[in-house]
Amino acid sequence: MGGYRAPVRIDLAGGWSDAPPFCQRVGGEVVNIAINKYAFASVDVSDDGHLSASYSSEVPIGSGLGTTGAINVALMAAIKGENNCEELAYQFERLLGNHGGRQDQWAAKYGGIQHLKFIGEDVERLQLSPPPSFEKWIENHLILADTGIRHVSGDLHRNVWDRYDEVLPHLMEIRQSGRDMATAVQRDDRYNVCESMKNYTNAVGKLNPELNEPYLELETMSEVLAWKGMGAAAGGYVGIISRNPDATRARLSWDELDWKIDREGLIYSDD
Numbered sequence: 001m002g003g004y005r006a007p008v009r010i011d012l013a014g015g016w017s018d019a020p021p022f023c024q025r026v027g028g029e030v031v032n033i034a035i036n037k038y039a040f041a042s043v044d045v046s047d048d049g050h051l052s053a054s055y056s057s058e059v060p061i062g063s064g065l066g067t068t069g070a071i072n073v074a075l076m077a078a079i080k081g082e083n084n085c086e087e088l089a090y091q092f093e094r095l096l097g098n099h100g101g102r103q104d105q106w107a108a109k110y111g112g113i114q115h116l117k118f119i120g121e122d123v124e125r126l127q128l129s130p131p132p133s134f135e136k137w138i139e140n141h142l143i144l145a146d147t148g149i150r151h152v153s154g155d156l157h158r159n160v161w162d163r164y165d166e167v168l169p170h171l172m173e174i175r176q177s178g179r180d181m182a183t184a185v186q187r188d189d190r191y192n193v194c195e196s197m198k199n200y201t202n203a204v205g206k207l208n209p210e211l212n213e214p215y216l217e218l219e220t221m222s223e224v225l226a227w228k229g230m231g232a233a234a235g236g237y238v239g240i241i242s243r244n245p246d247a248t249r250a251r252l253s254w255d256e257l258d259w260k261i262d263r264e265g266l267i268y269s270d271d
Contacts, residue, residue, distance in 0.1 A: 197228050
């Protein structure tokens with residue numbers, strides 16, 4: 001029985017700005033990278049018309065890598081076909097009470113490195129194409145480490161959106177970090193990749209200091225150039241850009257996830 005495979009993602013900057021109400025009132029911008037860790041889904045219809053669905057993932061839910069979005073993209077593709085499965089997956093999650101945005105589903109559908117713009121209910125997708133040397137650099141110097149703390153991103157979002165007017169200036173900073181990151185990635189401007197990530201992390205800390213607390217030990221590591229909690233933060237995976245990855249790995253107590261860029265996005269397999 002065949003099924004669909006969809007990648008999870010790393011978000012480099014701009015997350016939170018893809019979610020309503022900010023994306024509807026102002027517009028958001030996110031840069032993310034699909035990676036070679038996957039969610040799988042398949043659907044089987046028996047001879048008497050009964051439908052059964054199965055799904056799994058190589059990365060835990062609550063990891064901050066968009067696992068739920070990837071699962072639902074694969075599942076919607078298995079049920080309804082690939083056309084518009086990213087939007088169907090997002091709407092399905094909204095029905096279940098998830099207050100997050102659309103970046104996870106678009107990463108899972110299309111793969112690669114993307115600059116995503118969110119305007120109202122619409123998504124504008126720009127595939128970034130930095131030189132191969134940038135891709136090698138980011139794969140070698142961005143460590144994905146698992147704090148072991150799991151969270152529900154919808155709960156984290158609800159805490160922020162209930163204070164919308166208070167946090168609006170910081171959401172504007174977050175959107176700008178996504179815009180700056182897109183320019184830096186496309187130009188292979190590694191200094192400003194790190195600066196954009198740092199600006200994002202600082203702005204997230206203004207939304208709620210607890211979001212960054214699990215990662216603060218990284219501030220003591222002089223070789224770390226930038227870091228950010230993946231997804232809504234507050235645990236899960238953290239992305240760490242280090243000038244000396246081996247030295248950073250030696251000092252971390254967290255498990256590392258080996259990763260490469262996924263360029264295929266959602267695919268169907270007969271296996």
